Amino acid sequence: MYRRSFKDTRSSLGSPNPNFSKPMVALRFLRALSLVRRSGLGACSPSYRARGIRRAAYACMAASAGPRRAWSRALLRKIRRRPGRGLRRPRAVIWRHRPVGGGDRLEVALRRLVPGGGCMEYCRLLEEAADYVKCLAMQVRLMQTIVDSASHV
Amino acid sequence: MYSTQQSEGGVGTSASAGIVSDECLGNTWDSLSVVQSMNFTEANRITSHRDIRLPLDHQLSGLVAGTATLSPSDKGRSHEDMDSFPSSQRHRHNKRKIDSVQNQNVKVEEQHDVLLESVKDQSGKDEKKQNNEISNKNSKGPDASKDDYIHVRAKRGQATNSHSLAERVRREKISERMRLLQDLVPGCNKINGKAMMLDEIINYVQSLQCQVEFLSMKLAAVHPEMTFDLERIVPKDVLQPCYGGSAVLGFSPGMSSFPPHLYASAFQRITQPGTPCVAPTSRDLQQDSLLQVSHLDQHLSPWQNELHIMNPAPCEVATDHIGSFLMAQTP
Numbered sequence: 006m007y008r009r010s011f012k013d014t015r016s017s018l019g020s021p022n023p024n025f026s027k028p029m030v031a032l033r034f035l036r037a038l039s040l041v042r043r044s045g046l047g048a049c050s051p052s053y054r055a056r057g058i059r060r061a062a063y064a065c066m067a068a069s070a071g072p073r074r075a076w077s078r079a080l081l082r083k084i085r086r087r088p089g090r091g092l093r094r095p096r097a098v099i100w101r102h103r104p105v106g107g108g109d110r111l112e113v114a115l116r117r118l119v120p121g122g123g124c125m126e127y128c129r130l131l132e133e134a135a136d137y138v139k140c141l142a143m144q145v146r147l148m149q150t151i152v153d154s155a156s157h158v
Numbered sequence: 159m160y161s162t163q164q165s166e167g168g169v170g171t172s173a174s175a176g177i178v179s180d181e182c183l184g185n186t187w188d189s190l191s192v193v194q195s196m197n198f199t200e201a202n203r204i205t206s207h208r209d210i211r212l213p214l215d216h217q218l219s220g221l222v223a224g225t226a227t228l229s230p231s232d233k234g235r236s237h238e239d240m241d242s243f244p245s246s247q248r249h250r251h252n253k254r255k256i257d258s259v260q261n262q263n264v265k266v267e268e269q270h271d272v273l274l275e276s277v278k279d280q281s282g283k284d285e286k287k288q289n290n291e292i293s294n295k296n297s298k299g300p301d302a303s304k305d306d307y308i309h310v311r312a313k314r315g316q317a318t319n320s321h322s323l324a325e326r327v328r329r330e331k332i333s334e335r336m337r338l339l340q341d342l343v344p345g346c347n348k349i350n351g352k353a354m355m356l357d358e359i360i361n362y363v364q365s366l367q368c369q370v371e372f373l374s375m376k377l378a379a380v381h382p383e384m385t386f387d388l389e390r391i392v393p394k395d396v397l398q399p400c401y402g403g404s405a406v407l408g409f410s411p412g413m414s415s416f417p418p419h420l421y422a423s424a425f426q427r428i429t430q431p432g433t434p435c436v437a438p439t440s441r442d443l444q445q446d447s448l449l450q451v452s453h454l455d456q457h458l459s460p461w462q463n464e465l466h467i468m469n470p471a472p473c474e475v476a477t478d479h480i481g482s483f484l485m486a487q488t489p
Contacts (some may be wrong), residue, residue, distance in 0.1 A: 042381055055371075055378035062370055111356040118363045128328065131335035134359065138342050141366040148373040155380045 030069045031147055037061035060084055066144045076133045077140075079121025 041057045064084050067077040112130075116122035119134050310327055312318040336355055340346045343362045349355050 051378045054381060055375040058377050059371060059374040062374060111353060111360065114360050115356065118360060128331050128335060131332065131339060135335065135338050135342055138363060145366055145369045148377065152373055152376050152380065
């Protein structure tokens with residue numbers, strides 16, 4: 006069920022520019038929502054649906070941000086990975102230079118928050134964090150608008 | 159880089175040696191002691207010292223020889239010079255040479271690379287400062303002549319070591335990124351510390367993620383009532399220009415909860431002619447239409463029947479366009 010929606014969101018509108026545009030995200034998100042709703046007719050419980058919607062939201066965000074961003078790639082990878090699969094399969098991903106900055110707890114916390122922040126240098130981490138914050142804020146605004154409009158009617 | 163390190167090394171060992179020997183032979187050289195100590199560093203830079211324990215007069219003669227010929231002077235060579243010059247003449251000569259040496263600092267710097275390649279690399283950290291001051295006062299050239307990707311100028315009074323330069327570049331990059339982040343996170347203009355800034359950023363990201371969770375739960379609760387279907391929504395947007403605002407106006411009393419001006423503006427934009435296909439170019443159009451269509455949906459279903467009844471032909475045309483557009487998107 007989820008794979009279908011994410012494949013759909015993956016079908017990017019071919020926008021090569023890394024600068025996402027709000028309408029594209031909106032389009033993708035709405036499409037994903039409709040798919041989530043269609044598949045299984047809203048599943049069993051609202052919490053289950055909520056999780057699906059959340060994953061759809063992150064997938065849309067990452068897909069529209071473009072493959073040029075490390076965080077979007079890491080996020081998509083995390084979403085598409087089936088639960089339980091990562092443990093069985095041998096690590097094919099080569100851990101690139103893993104910076105050891107364990108002393109600074111703030112830096113460690115930031116690395117955990119930003120997807121894919123485990124193996125980046127500090128400079129790149131800040132850069133990716135900026136982009137991630139921008140996309141996140143936009144996604145939140147979009148969802149807020151949808152909820153508002155839906156609850157008004 | 160190589161040359162500066164070696165110059166530091168040369169100064170380090172020989173300056174200390176010079177000071178020691180100066181104190182030992184204080185009597186004869188009292189008048190010139192201050193000037194001598196000043197020029198020792200320069201003298202030692204000129205001459206390549208392989209032997210740390212060169213006596214004072216050797217160093218001075220080395221200074222003379224250095225200024226005259228600017229060539230590496232061995233122990234043997236300095237001996238020869240000493241023999242050629244009587245002591246009194248050496249005094250005068252040294253005085254003059256000292257002045258000229260001070261003026262020739264720049265030239266000396268340039269000759270560094272040639273001379274000091276043979277000197278062993280003995281880096282003394284306490285002498286780095288001295289050398290750095292001198293090199294900084296004289297010229298900022300040696301730094302720019304390095305083969306680095308980023309050419310950085312060492313400012314006055316700053317270390318010119320390649321490591322510190324790279325660190326400074328990195329620090330500037332980090333501060334630049336922090337400024338970017340400061341602009342993104344609301345309410346961070348007053349915070350000036352890096353740690354506080356990071357704290358704010360982390361809190362903001364966490365709050366955004368919580369908001370996403372919360373909103374997705376809310377959407378899940380509202381979702382079953384929403385019946386929007388993109389395949390059907392988009393053609394309708396295009397179909398509206400066929401009917402103008404008549405049908406819409408007929409409907410508007412039913413949708414009184416919405417501000418009518420929003421509706422009108424959205425539909426006006428949608429009814430713009432010349433855009434048969436809702437192309438990616440008309441993005442604003444799409445955005446507004448989609449966001450508002452989602453709540454239109456409940457009211458659209460009766461309308462759809464009307465549309466189908468009234469004008470079947472344009473529907474087909476429009477749906478063909480939209481269908482192709484959507485097919486382009488989906489894999």
